[in-house]
Amino acid sequence: MKGDLSGKSVVITGATSGIGLAAVKAFVTAGAFVIGVGRNAQRNQKALESVFNEVPDGHVRYLLADLAVQDQVHQLANTIKEVLKAQQINKLDVLVNNAGVYQERKHKTVDGIEMTFAVNHLAPFVLTHDLEPLLQVSEDGRVLTVSSYAHYTTPLCLDRIADPWPYIGLLAYKRSKLCNVLFTYELNRREKRLKAYAVDPGLVNTGIASKGGKGISDWVWRWRREKGTDPEVPVRTLLYLAGEKAELPQGYYVRDCQSLEPSRNAQNAKLGDKLWRLSSKLTGVNW
Numbered sequence: 001m002k003g004d005l006s007g008k009s010v011v012i013t014g015a016t017s018g019i020g021l022a023a024v025k026a027f028v029t030a031g032a033f034v035i036g037v038g039r040n041a042q043r044n045q046k047a048l049e050s051v052f053n054e055v056p057d058g059h060v061r062y063l064l065a066d067l068a069v070q071d072q073v074h075q076l077a078n079t080i081k082e083v084l085k086a087q088q089i090n091k092l093d094v095l096v097n098n099a100g101v102y103q104e105r106k107h108k109t110v111d112g113i114e115m116t117f118a119v120n121h122l123a124p125f126v127l128t129h130d131l132e133p134l135l136q137v138s139e140d141g142r143v144l145t146v147s148s149y150a151h152y153t154t155p156l157c158l159d160r161i162a163d164p165w166p167y168i169g170l171l172a173y174k175r176s177k178l179c180n181v182l183f184t185y186e187l188n189r190r191e192k193r194l195k196a197y198a199v200d201p202g203l204v205n206t207g208i209a210s211k212g213g214k215g216i217s218d219w220v221w222r223w224r225r226e227k228g229t230d231p232e233v234p235v236r237t238l239l240y241l242a243g244e245k246a247e248l249p250q251g252y253y254v255r256d257c258q259s260l261e262p263s264r265n266a267q268n269a270k271l272g273d274k275l276w277r278l279s280s281k282l283t284g285v286n287w
């Protein structure tokens, strides 16, 4: 798990639990300066303490932002720039878009967008856009977006994705994870100086599907998560993709440090372009 990431600056969203918290610990242990992002001040503080418990001399900061709110994503990017500047760091090497939600029932954000799509796809789109100039300065700028095998066998109708009806939690989640892969492939098409990867973590024992309501999803997930791996397992792939000297995989969809073929939809350039333009329209980001 160690590797050597000294001199690297890394932003990890969803850094208060599960894969994100494990990633912060691993990246800090590997010598990187890590900015973790969480949506709750107390959970941020608890996560920070748990990082320092394991890596007392770790170089780490935690920032607060609710990624469901587009204004807060822009504000977060500005704060990240200020924090890096204060550390006399003029580049960002790795952005890990990890934060994610599973919502049993439909919720809309203050921006009027269905929550799963807003947090799982639009927030990475906006944050990557705002941090892209700093990622370009790095010789090895990487954007790692945590997707899922759930993206397979998912139809995608972009016309209703921001306000789906009828709403089915599992379908909204699967679509958002397909958007993660489409975004990654489209980013590689558009930004030649960055490398983007969609990471499939496999089934991991975290609390994700129990946080979005106490219904059937929570019940099924409590049984299912026990078959999952520890969060440290997918973190190995994140570390590998962040490593400077890593012999990078050919494809952009990676699980267990190896590229896999994502779904045909995920590689569809027309769909990737359509999602990009829709994301620009919904966020007002001209990219």
Ligand SMILES: NC(=O)c1ccc[n+]([C@@H]2O[C@H](COP(=O)([O-])OP(=O)(O)OC[C@H]3O[C@@H](n4cnc5c(N)ncnc54)[C@H](OP(=O)(O)O)[C@@H]3O)[C@@H](O)[C@H]2O)c1
Residues within 6 Å of the ligand: 013, 014, 015, 016, 017, 018, 019, 020, 037, 038, 039, 040, 043, 065, 066, 067, 068, 098, 099, 100, 101, 119, 146, 147, 148, 149, 200, 201, 202, 203, 204, 205, 206, 207, 208, 209, 211, 228
């Ligand atoms: N677990 C699996 O089997 C699995 C499989 C495939 C893909 N994934 C993906 O892995 C990623 C990490 O999930 P996980 O399994 O580690 O679950 P998790 O423990 O619930 O982690 C999700 C993280 O995202 C944060 N988050 C949620 N909504 C947010 C918001 N509006 N603003 C800011 N942060 C927010 C959570 O904060 P709180 O601590 O405040 O809740 C938490 O830190 C997700 O993208 C998920 O889709 C997981």
